[in-house]
Amino acid sequence: MKVDLLLGLQWGDEGKGKIVDFLAPKYDIIARFQGGPNAGHTIEFDGQKFVLHIIPSGIFDPKTINVIGNGVIIDPLILMREISGLREKGIDPAVNMLISRKAHLILPSHRMLDAVYEQSKGTKKIGSTLKGIGPTYTDKVARIGLRTMDFFAPDFREKVEALKQRHLQIAQGFNFDVDALLLDKMPMAEYEEKWMEAVEALKEIPFIDSEYYINDALASGKKILAEGAQGTLLDIDFGSYPFVTSSNTVAAGVCSGLGIAPSKIGKVFGIVKAYCTRVGSGPFPTELFDQDGQNLRDEGHEYGSTTGRPRRCGWLDLPALKYSVMLNGVTDLILTKPDVMNQFDQINVCTHYSLNGENTEKFIPDEVNAQPILESIEGWKSDVSGMKDFDALPQKFKDYIAYIEGKVNVPISIVSVGPDREQTIKR
Numbered sequence: 001m002k003v004d005l006l007l008g009l010q011w012g013d014e015g016k017g018k019i020v021d022f023l024a025p026k027y028d029i030i031a032r033f034q035g036g037p038n039a040g041h042t043i044e045f046d047g048q049k050f051v052l053h054i055i056p057s058g059i060f061d062p063k064t065i066n067v068i069g070n071g072v073i074i075d076p077l078i079l080m081r082e083i084s085g086l087r088e089k090g091i092d093p094a095v096n097m098l099i100s101r102k103a104h105l106i107l108p109s110h111r112m113l114d115a116v117y118e119q120s121k122g123t124k125k126i127g128s129t130l131k132g133i134g135p136t137y138t139d140k141v142a143r144i145g146l147r148t149m150d151f152f153a154p155d156f157r158e159k160v161e162a163l164k165q166r167h168l169q170i171a172q173g174f175n176f177d178v179d180a181l182l183l184d185k186m187p188m189a190e191y192e193e194k195w196m197e198a199v200e201a202l203k204e205i206p207f208i209d210s211e212y213y214i215n216d217a218l219a220s221g222k223k224i225l226a227e228g229a230q231g232t233l234l235d236i237d238f239g240s241y242p243f244v245t246s247s248n249t250v251a252a253g254v255c256s257g258l259g260i261a262p263s264k265i266g267k268v269f270g271i272v273k274a275y276c277t278r279v280g281s282g283p284f285p286t287e288l289f290d291q292d293g294q295n296l297r298d299e300g301h302e303y304g305s306t307t308g309r310p311r312r313c314g315w316l317d318l319p320a321l322k323y324s325v326m327l328n329g330v331t332d333l334i335l336t337k338p339d340v341m342n343q344f345d346q347i348n349v350c351t352h353y354s355l356n357g358e359n360t361e362k363f364i365p366d367e368v369n370a371q372p373i374l375e376s377i378e379g380w381k382s383d384v385s386g387m388k389d390f391d392a393l394p395q396k397f398k399d400y401i402a403y404i405e406g407k408v409n410v411p412i413s414i415v416s417v418g419p420d421r422e423q424t425i426k427r
Contacts, residue, residue: 002266007228017041030058033257035229071257127280211259243282
C-alpha cells in the first residue's frame with residue numbers, strides 16, 4: 001500500500017477540507033503533515049458548518065482514524081477549543097484522533113514574537129495570521145523548541161518558562177510593549193494560564209510515534225490519505241518568498257511531516273480553484289481590482305476562515321498551476337468553486353506572462369513585474385450548484401474543464417459545485 005496525498009496548488013483556500021471530508025470514507029487513516037492553526041479547513045454537511053485549524057478533516061467519519069503528524073505545530077489552547085467545539089456538536093475527537101509525540105508546540109510567547117516581527121516590518125508586512133507559526137518553526141530548526149512529548153516531563157513548566165524568557169529578550173530588542181499585547185483578546189498572562197489548562201486536558205488524547213504508526217498501517221494494508229495545509233505557492237522554498245508560510249507545503253513535505261519514504265507516495269490529488277485567491281501580501285499576477293474581482297469575492301464568500309480578512313481575487317493562472325503540478329507530481333486534479341462564476345459572460349485565464357518585453361510560460365514565484373496575458377472563454381451562464389452528474393453539466397462548463405485539462409495534461413477527477421459535501425461530482 002501507498003499513502004495518497006491531497007494538497008492545494010495555489011495560495012491556499014482551495015477547498016481542501018471539503019474534499020478530504022468527501023474522500024474520508026474511502027480511507028482508514030487521514031493524516032495532517034504540516035502547518036498549524038494558520039490553516040482553516042471548512043466543511044459543510046447536514047446544514048452545519050465546521051472550520052478546522054489543526055484537527056484533520058476526516059474527523060467526521062467515525063470509522064476513520066485521524067493523525068496529527070510530527071510536521072504539524074500545535075497550540076494546545078486552540079486545539080482544545082476545537083475539540084470542545086466539536087463535542088458540543090456531538091463529535092468527540094478523542095474517539096478517533098491520535099497526536100504525534102514529535103509535533104512541536106506553539107507557546108503563547110511564540111504568538112507574542114509573531115506580533116513583534118510583523119509590527120517591526122512596517123509597510124512590508126507579510127500578512128501573518130499571528131498564530132505563532134514562524135517563530136515556532138524557527139525554534140524547531142534552532143533545536144530549542146518543545147514537543148508534545150514534553151507534556152509528560154516533570155520539568156515541563158520550567159522548560160516553557162525558559163523558552164519564554166528567551167523570547168522576551170528578543171521582544172525587548174524591538175522595543176515592543178509586551179504588557180499591551182492581547183492574544184485572542186486576552187492579556188498574555190491569562191492566555192498562558194488557559195494554555196496550561198489545555199495542556200492538561202489534551203493528555204486524554206493518545207500520543208503516538210506517528211512514523212511507526214503510519215508505516216505499520218501501510219504494511220498491514222491500511223489506506224491512508226495525507227492532508228496538506230496552505231498551498232503550494234506558499235511553500236517556504238518554492239513559494240513567493242518571503243510572502244510564504246514556514247513549512248514545506250509541497251508533496252515532498254509529507255515524507256518529513258509523517259516519516260514515510262518517497263517510494264510510499266501513491267496518488268497525488270491537487271486541488272485548484274476555478275479562479276485564484278490570495279490572503280496577505282506578495283505577488284499575484286492575475287489579481288483583479290475591478291468589479292469582476294469584487295464579484296468573485298462576493299459570490300465566493302472569499303473571506304479568510306482563520307483571519308476573516310477579505311481575500312484578493314483574480315483569474316486562473318495556468319503558468320502557476322503548471323508549476324505546482326510539476327513540483328508535486330500531481331496525478332489527479334480536483335476543481336473547486338466553478339459555481340462562483342455561474343453568471344460570468346466571459347471567463348479569463350492567464351496563459352503566459354509578459355516580462356521584460358518577452359512572453360514566457362515560466363512561473364517565477366517572487367517576480368512582481370510579470371503581466372498576465374489572458375485568453376477569454378465563454379461562460380456557461382447557468383447554475384451548476386445543484387447538479388449531481390457530470391454528463392448533465394452545461395457543455396460550455398465541460399469545455400472549461402477540458403480546456404484546463406488540455407493545458408495542464410492532468411485529468412480533473414472531481415468537481416466541487418458548492419460548499420456542501422453533497423455538492424461534489426466524481427467523474
